[in-house]
Each structure stands twice: as structure tokens, then as C-alpha cells.
Amino acid sequence: MAVDLSVSIAGLRLRNPVIAASGTFGYGSEYAALLDVSALGGICTKGLTAEPRTGNRGERLYETPAGLLNSIGLENPGVRAFIENELPRMKKLGPPVIANLSGGSVGEYEEGARLLDACGIDMIELNISCPNVKAGGMAFGLDREKAAEVTRAVRKAAAHKPLLVKLSPNAPDLAAVARACVSSGADALSLVNTFKALAIDTSQRKPVFDNISAGLSGPAIRPIALGMVWELYGELRNKAPLVGMGGIACANDALEFLMAGATAVQVGSATFANPAAMTEIIAGIEAYMRKNAFTRTAEISIR
Numbered sequence: 001m002a003v004d005l006s007v008s009i010a011g012l013r014l015r016n017p018v019i020a021a022s023g024t025f026g027y028g029s030e031y032a033a034l035l036d037v038s039a040l041g042g043i044c045t046k047g048l049t050a051e052p053r054t055g056n057r058g059e060r061l062y063e064t065p066a067g068l069l070n071s072i073g074l075e076n077p078g079v080r081a082f083i084e085n086e087l088p089r090m091k092k093l094g095p096p097v098i099a100n101l102s103g104g105s106v107g108e109y110e111e112g113a114r115l116l117d118a119c120g121i122d123m124i125e126l127n128i129s130c131p132n133v134k135a136g137g138m139a140f141g142l143d144r145e146k147a148a149e150v151t152r153a154v155r156k157a158a159a160h161k162p163l164l165v166k167l168s169p170n171a172p173d174l175a176a177v178a179r180a181c182v183s184s185g186a187d188a189l190s191l192v193n194t195f196k197a198l199a200i201d202t203s204q205r206k207p208v209f210d211n212i213s214a215g216l217s218g219p220a221i222r223p224i225a226l227g228m229v230w231e232l233y234g235e236l237r238n239k240a241p242l243v244g245m246g247g248i249a250c251a252n253d254a255l256e257f258l259m260a261g262a263t264a265v266q267v268g269s270a271t272f273a274n275p276a277a278m279t280e281i282i283a284g285i286e287a288y289m290r291k292n293a294f295t296r297t298a299e300i301s302i303r
């Protein structure tokens, strides 16, 4: 029986619904020796900003019993250097390239979006949810008016690219932010970015991270992220496809998100522990579909 794993998001066809999450897969080629990168549904770049950033000082990663805290602070070479040095290599890998765009102000987002609109990337993921920078980032994703303003600006500056907006689980009213993004031009939504969290070094009697707080990802957040996908699917129905993520580490985790209403999933922290996690997840989804005589991925949904 033929099983079609492909999905379409805002007109972009992915050969399967499993995408490498931003910030956890470099620019893809770093992993080429560890797994068949060409088998992935898509690859999100590390968060890019119009100008280069050096990221945060001090500790950047810290393990917790069921997750990972990070405070990278958007270290990246800037959009221009990405386009010149990384994009040609990334395009050769095969999967669609999704550029994760961040910024400290609406103007900086706009500039990055204009540059990305004119290059060969396949989709923009507008990151309004990074908890690890002092200016911008998550601040745009907490408030529906700010989220609408930056979505409108990026939509206009990058009129030729499909636009995915990445939401913050820290928003007090996630549904309101989601609706605002969709009515301001988002073609699709991805959720969730990391949860704002804290670790304290008791021997030094100070927070582990220079920035005090950091972002929590991994298995600890999965049921909460899944609940948010379920909620937003109910809220938006077919107005915008959802890309779900948060703690997905095996095919069963991914199936939960697809059942809750996500069209596709992203996998982040799991790749650090098991670089083959995504290819195993793709194989596991296919096996589930065969077992249940499903021919298309959309049939997995229970919504």
C-alpha cells in the first residue's frame, strides 16, 4: 500500500511532516555525518537577525531532569552572511529551508525580512518568542498588538515568502496572540518556543545564567505544548495550519501532536541526545500509517 507522508504548509510541500527545530540543528550540514539530512521534511535555521550577534555571556546550556535550559541569546552571523555563506550549502541538502527570523525592533525584523525575501529560502519562521534576549524577541509574542504589528511589517517586507509565526508559550493569552498574527498576515503558526525558567547554582549562591532566566525545552514541556496545540486548533480550525513542537523525541510523541491538530511537527532538544531521532520519527509515523491503513498524513488527526 502506498503511504503519502507529504504535507503542505502555506503552499510549501514537505516530503514528510518532520522539521528540524530552530537553534538545534545548526544550518543542517553540521549533522550530515550523523543522519540522512535529505530525508527530513524541512530544516529551520538558527535564529537570524539583520545584524550579526555574539549571543549571551556565561553558561548557555544546563540540563534538568526532564529537559534542557538554554540561554544562547541568538548568536548568529547576520542575515547577509547567512545568505552568502550558509544558504548555498543548505540548499544542496535537499529539504526546504525555513529561515528563523528575530529582531530587537520592528525595524530590525523588517530589514531581515526584506533581505530574506530576495534570496532562495523557502519559508520564513518569524520568531516572536525568544526568551533569551533583552530587547525584542519574546516581548513581541506576549502581547497581541505587538505581535500584530511585527507580523504585518514582516508580511509586507517579505511578500513573496510563506510566513510561519512562532509563538511563545509564555503569552498570557496565547489564543489572542495567535488570532492577531493570523489576521495580520501569518500563513501558519508554529508553537511552542521555550518556557521562561530558572536554575540556581547553590554552591555559588547565584543563578546559573548571566541573564538570570533561560528557556526550558525537552520532555518536561511536551504535555503543556500539546495542550496548547489542541487549544489553538480548536480556536483557529482551518484558518491557519499549525506546526507543533515541544519535547518530541519519538514517533509516538509526534503522533500525539498530529492527532491534536498539527499539520507538521518540529524536533529540537531530542536531536542532541539522539541525532537520529528525526529519521526514526519519520519511519515510525510511516509504520503507524501502514498499520492503520492510512494513506495520507492528514488522516492521523482526531480533530
Ligand SMILES: Cc1cc2nc3c(=O)[nH]c(=O)nc-3n(C[C@H](O)[C@H](O)[C@H](O)COP(=O)(O)O)c2cc1C
Pocket (backbone or CB within 6 Å): 021, 022, 023, 024, 046, 047, 048, 068, 070, 072, 074, 100, 127, 130, 166, 192, 193, 194, 216, 217, 218, 219, 221, 245, 246, 247, 248, 266, 267, 268, 269, 270
Ligand atoms: C539550544 C537551543 C537553541 C534554540 N534557539 C532557537 C532560535 O534561535 N530560534 C527559535 O525560534 N527557537 C529556538 N529554540 C527553541 C526550539 O526551536 C524549540 O522551539 C524548543 O526547544 C522546543 O522544542 P524541543 O522541546 O523539541 O527542543 C532553541 C532551543 C534550544 C534548545
